[in-house]
Amino acid sequence: MLTLADSQFSAYAAVGLLVLMAAGFGIFNLIASTLIGPRRRGKVKEMVYESGMNPVGDARRRFNVRFYVVAMTFLLFDVEIVFLYPWAVNFASLGPPEGDQLSLMFLLRMGFFVLTSVVAFVYAWGKGVFRYD
Amino acid sequence: MSNLMVDKVATLWPEMVMLAGAVACLMTGLSSQASRRRTVVWIAAATLVIAGIIAAAGTAQATSGVGLAGMAKFIKVAVAAVGLLLLMLNTSSTSQEGVALMRDTPELGGEFFAFFLCSLTGVMLTAGADDLVWLFLALELTSLPTYVMVAMGRQKLEARESAVKYFFLGAMSAALFLYGFALLYGAAGSTQLADIHQYALDNPHDGLLMFGLVLAVVGICFKIAAVPMHFYAADVYQGAASPVTAFLAFVPKSAGFLALLLMLGIVGWPLPQPIAWLIAAIAVATMTVGNVLGLVQSNVKRVLAYSSIAHSGYMLLGVLIGPPGSAPGSGNSATSAIGNGVAAVLFYLLAYGFSTIAAFAVLACLRVENDEAQTYNDLAGLMQRRPALAAVMVVAALSLLGLPPMVGFLGKIYLFGSALTQGYVVLVVIAVLNSAISAGYYLPIAASCIFSKPMRDVQTIEAPGRQAGAVLAAILAVVLGFGGGKLVSSANDAGRVVKQKHADKVSQVDQEKQFTSQ
Numbered sequence: 001m002l003t004l005a006d007s008q009f010s011a012y013a014a015v016g017l018l019v020l021m022a023a024g025f026g027i028f029n030l031i032a033s034t035l036i037g038p039r040r041r042g043k044v045k046e047m048v049y050e051s052g053m054n055p056v057g058d059a060r061r062r063f064n065v066r067f068y069v070v071a072m073t074f075l076l077f078d079v080e081i082v083f084l085y086p087w088a089v090n091f092a093s094l095g096p097p098e099g100d101q102l103s104l105m106f107l108l109r110m111g112f113f114v115l116t117s118v119v120a121f122v123y124a125w126g127k128g129v130f131r132y133d
Numbered sequence: 134m135s136n137l138m139v140d141k142v143a144t145l146w147p148e149m150v151m152l153a154g155a156v157a158c159l160m161t162g163l164s165s166q167a168s169r170r171r172t173v174v175w176i177a178a179a180t181l182v183i184a185g186i187i188a189a190a191g192t193a194q195a196t197s198g199v200g201l202a203g204m205a206k207f208i209k210v211a212v213a214a215v216g217l218l219l220l221m222l223n224t225s226s227t228s229q230e231g232v233a234l235m236r237d238t239p240e241l242g243g244e245f246f247a248f249f250l251c252s253l254t255g256v257m258l259t260a261g262a263d264d265l266v267w268l269f270l271a272l273e274l275t276s277l278p279t280y281v282m283v284a285m286g287r288q289k290l291e292a293r294e295s296a297v298k299y300f301f302l303g304a305m306s307a308a309l310f311l312y313g314f315a316l317l318y319g320a321a322g323s324t325q326l327a328d329i330h331q332y333a334l335d336n337p338h339d340g341l342l343m344f345g346l347v348l349a350v351v352g353i354c355f356k357i358a359a360v361p362m363h364f365y366a367a368d369v370y371q372g373a374a375s376p377v378t379a380f381l382a383f384v385p386k387s388a389g390f391l392a393l394l395l396m397l398g399i400v401g402w403p404l405p406q407p408i409a410w411l412i413a414a415i416a417v418a419t420m421t422v423g424n425v426l427g428l429v430q431s432n433v434k435r436v437l438a439y440s441s442i443a444h445s446g447y448m449l450l451g452v453l454i455g456p457p458g459s460a461p462g463s464g465n466s467a468t469s470a471i472g473n474g475v476a477a478v479l480f481y482l483l484a485y486g487f488s489t490i491a492a493f494a495v496l497a498c499l500r501v502e503n504d505e506a507q508t509y510n511d512l513a514g515l516m517q518r519r520p521a522l523a524a525v526m527v528v529a530a531l532s533l534l535g536l537p538p539m540v541g542f543l544g545k546i547y548l549f550g551s552a553l554t555q556g557y558v559v560l561v562v563i564a565v566l567n568s569a570i571s572a573g574y575y576l577p578i579a580a581s582c583i584f585s586k587p588m589r590d591v592q593t594i595e596a597p598g599r600q601a602g603a604v605l606a607a608i609l610a611v612v613l614g615f616g617g618g619k620l621v622s623s624a625n626d627a628g629r630v631v632k633q634k635h636a637d638k639v640s641q642v643d644q645e646k647q648f649t650s651q
Binding site for chain 1: 156159160163
C-alpha cells in the first residue's frame with residue numbers, strides 16, 4: 001500500500017539536492033585549496049589562528065561561568081526567533097485576528113510561546129545573569 | 134478543527150495549573166527574603182491540590198489515540214496525590230539542629246520545586262497523549278527536570294556523577310525512541326496515534342512499523358528501568374538524595390508505563406506474536422536480573438533500586454495482557470478487575486509507589502556521620518531508637534515483598550491473577566518464584582530494623598514533613614491493602630478501551646461499501 005510518505009517522496013527531492021550541493025561545495029573547497037593554494041611555511045603561518053590577533057596563552061584555561069550562562073540565555077532567544085520568523089511569515093495569510101477563530105488560535109499560541117520566554121528572561125534577570133560587577 | 138482544539142485544551146486545565154504553579158515557584162524562589170522563599174513549598178502544595186481537584190472534577194478525555202482515554206483522568210489525580218506525598222519528603226528540616234545534620238543537603242530553592250512540578254506535569258501530559266510529538270515532548274518534560282533534581286538534591290560528588298550518568302543514558306534512550314517514532318511516522322504517514330493504530334490494523338505485517346515500535350519500546354525501557362536499559366538504576370538511585378530517589382522511583386516509571394501502554398495500543402491487544410514475545414522476554418529478564426542482583430547488595434538504596442527494576446518486570450506482565458475485552462473469549466472478565474491488565478498496571482504503580490516512597494522516606498529521615506543512612510548496618514536496631522520509623526520500614530519492605538495485608542499483596546494478586554486468566558501460566562510461575570527470591574533482600578531489611586542491635590550512631594533529622602510523609606505512605610500501604618476496592622474499581626474503569634468515533638466511522642464506511650456492492 002502506498003503511504004503518505006511514499007506518495008510525497010518526490011517532494012523531498014529538493015532536500016536531497018540541497019544536501020548534495022552542500023556536500024559538493026565543501027568537498028570542492030577542500031580539493032581546490034589543496035590544488036591551487038600556495039604552500040608557504042613559517043613561524044607566523046603555523047601560529048594558532050585567532051582572527052588576526054596574536055594568540056595569548058593556551059586555550060585550555062578556565063573561563064568565568066558567566067560566559068556559559070550568557071551563551072545559554074542567548075540560545076534561548078535565538079531559538080525563539082527561529083520559531084517566530086516562519087510564524088510571522090505565515091500569519092499574514094491567515095487573515096485578520098478579529099472574528100477568525102484559526103488566526104486567533106495561532107496568535108494565542110504564539111503569545112503563550114513568547115510568554116514562556118518572558119518567564120525565562122525575568123528569571124534570568126532576577127537571578128543576576130545580566131549583572132556585571 | 135478549532136473546535137477540536139478547544140476540546141483538547143479543556144482537558145489540559147490540570148497541566149496548565151501545574152505549569153503556572155511551577156512559574157510561581159520559580160519567581161518566588163528569587164526573592165531576597167528567606168521567609169518568602171520558604172513559601173515555595175506551600176505554593177507547590179497548593180498547586181498540586183488545585184490540579185488534583187480540577188483533574189478529579191474534570192471530564193475524561195473524549196478521544197485518545199489508541200482508545201485508552203480513561204487512563205488520563207485516573208493518572209492525573211493519582212499523580213497529584215502522590216506528588217503531595219513526594220513534596221512532603223522533599224521538605225527540609227526546620228530546626229537549626231536538623232539543618233546542621235543535613236550538611237550534604239542544600240536548601241532546596243524555587244528551581245527545585247519548579248522542576249518538581251514540571252516533571253509531574255510531564256506524567257500528566259503523557260497520560261493524555263494522542264500524538265507522537267506530544268508523547269515525545271511529554272516524556273522529555275518528565276525526564277529533563279529529574280536530571281537536574283538529582284544534581285541539585287545533594288551536595289556530594291556522587292550526586293553529580295549520577296546526574297551525568299543519568300543524563301547521558303537518558304539522552305541515548307530518548308534518541309532511541311525518537312528514532313522509533315520517526316520510523317512509525319515513516320510507515321504510517323501520520324503522527325496521530327489513532328491514524329497509526331488504523332494503519333497497523335490494516336497492515337499487520339508491516340516490517341517498518343514493527344521495527345519502529347520495537348525501537349520505541351526499548352527506548353522507553355530506560356524510563357521504567359527494564360532490562361536492556363537498567364544499568365543506570367543502582368548508581369543513580371544511590372547517588373541521588375533519598376527524597377529525590379523516591380521521586381525517581383515513581384515519576385519517570387509511571388510516565389514510562391503510560392507511554393508503553395500507548396505505544397503497544399498502536400498494534401492493539403492481544404499483541405502480535407513477535408511483540409508479545411519481546412515484552413514477555415523483557416519482563417522475565419527484568420524481574421530476574423532485578424531480584425538476583427538485589428540479593429548481593431549491601432547498600433539499601435541499591436537494593437531498592439534493584440527492587441524497582443524487579444517491580445517493573447512484574448508490571449510488564451500487565452502491559453502484556455492489556456485491557457479487557459480485547460482477547461476473544463474473555464467477555465465475562467470485563468466486569469471484574471482481574472483480567473484487566475491496564476488496570477492492574479495502574480493499581481500496581483500506586484501500590485509500588487506508596488511502598489517504595491515509605492522506604493525511601495525512612496532513609497531520608499536518618500543521618501549517619503553527616504551522610505545519609507543507606508546500609509543494612511545503618512538500619513540495625515532502628516526499632517529500639519525510633520519505633521515509628523522502624524515500623525514504617527517494615528511495612529514498606531513487606532508491602533514490596535507482597536505479603537498480605539499490605540497493598541503490595543493486592544497489587545500482585547491483580548497482576549498475576551490477570552496474567553493467569555489470560556493463560557500466561559509459565560510467566561506467572563516465574564514471577565512468583567521471583568517474588569520468593571525477593572524475600573532474600575526484603576526480609577533482611579525488616580529483620581535488621583527489628584532484631585539487630587544498633588551498630589552505628591544514627592541520628593534522626595527533625596524534619597516534620599519527611600516523618601509525616603513516611604508515616605502517611607506506610608498508612609496508605611496498609612489501608613489500601615485492606616480497603617483498596619474503590620481504587621481498584623476506578624483503575625478498572627480507567628483501563629478500558631473506549632470505542633472511538635474514528636473506528637466507528639471506518640466500519641460504517643465499510644458497511645456502506647458492502648451494501649452498495651450487493
